[in-house]
Amino acid sequence: MRKHIVAGNWKMNTTVPEGIALAKAVVEEGAQVPADVELIIATPYPHLYPVAEVVKGTRVALSAENCADKEKGAYTGEVSVSMLTSVGCQYTILGHSERRQYYGETDEKLVEKVKLALAAGLKVILCVGENLEEREAGKHFDVCAAQIKNVLYNFTAEDMKNVVVAYEPVWAIGTGKTATAEQAQEIHAFIRKTLADKFGAAVAEETSILYGGSCKPSNAKELFAQKDIDGGLIGGAALKAPDFIGIALSF
Numbered sequence: 001m002r003k004h005i006v007a008g009n010w011k012m013n014t015t016v017p018e019g020i021a022l023a024k025a026v027v028e029e030g031a032q033v034p035a036d037v038e039l040i041i042a043t044p045y046p047h048l049y050p051v052a053e054v055v056k057g058t059r060v061a062l063s064a065e066n067c068a069d070k071e072k073g074a075y076t077g078e079v080s081v082s083m084l085t086s087v088g089c090q091y092t093i094l095g096h097s098e099r100r101q102y103y104g105e106t107d108e109k110l111v112e113k114v115k116l117a118l119a120a121g122l123k124v125i126l127c128v129g130e131n132l133e134e135r136e137a138g139k140h141f142d143v144c145a146a147q148i149k150n151v152l153y154n155f156t157a158e159d160m161k162n163v164v165v166a167y168e169p170v171w172a173i174g175t176g177k178t179a180t181a182e183q184a185q186e187i188h189a190f191i192r193k194t195l196a197d198k199f200g201a202a203v204a205e206e207t208s209i210l211y212g213g214s215c216k217p218s219n220a221k222e223l224f225a226q227k228d229i230d231g232g233l234i235g236g237a238a239l240k241a242p243d244f245i246g247i248a249l250s251f
């Protein structure tokens with residue numbers, strides 16, 4: 001049985017004290033969530049160390065939002081995977097559309113980042129998804145397949161045990177527009193098939209595929225009821241503990 005996961009992506013929001021308070025609320029309110037749903041919070045870099053103290057020994061796992069594509073050295077402003085593991089991170093998000101769009105994150109760079117993250121013992125939440133123009137041109141399947149192939153096809157079935165995929169249509173992120181449950185299911189099934197083509201059906205069946213893009217308590221139930229939707233990557237609604245936990249209670 002693949003894991004149900006609800007991951008909060010805080011993006012560039014909250015100060016450190018606000019982040020600590022939010023993490024405490026997530027830990028407290030998260031107690032209501034059934035144990036088979038994994039809760040993850042991905043925080044900005046400066047928050048990781050103090051938030052790791054808050055979530056230590058609880059059911060909430062800690063994630064970064066990115067990592068460097070180099071191991072260490074003269075790369076001003078970057079944060080390495082060993083820095084992340086040293087503060088207690090278990091996951092990192094990689095390839096978020098905001099990083100692809102605003103910071104020139106390419107599939108080639110992502111291959112390096114995934115390699116370093118997995119080698120350091122971090123689990124990876126790899127984001128894929130099409131923009132509005134690509135969706136309207138009917139290219140969403142091709143775009144997602146290319147992102148999966150360019151990055152994940154460089155890895156092994158064994159590596160895939162530590163990879164979660166997040167499908168996030170760019171047109172649905174922070175816009176209030178959600179993919180319909182049918183639209184999301186259709187592409188999740190396609191992503192699983194794309195994984196099966198390379199790694200085999202058993203590995204594809206075990207890989208959690210999350211939906212992201214304006215997911216909130218009011219629409220999570222319908223999305224999570226779909227066969228191939230194993231949870232959510234939550235942006236805006238992850239900044240309020242009751243909303244985030246409300247989503248996690250939607251399975």
Ligand code: PGA
Pocket residue numbers: 009168172173174175176212213214215233234235236237
């Ligand atoms: P959103 O963001 O929930 O605010 O749309 C999702 C994401 O970008 O991970």
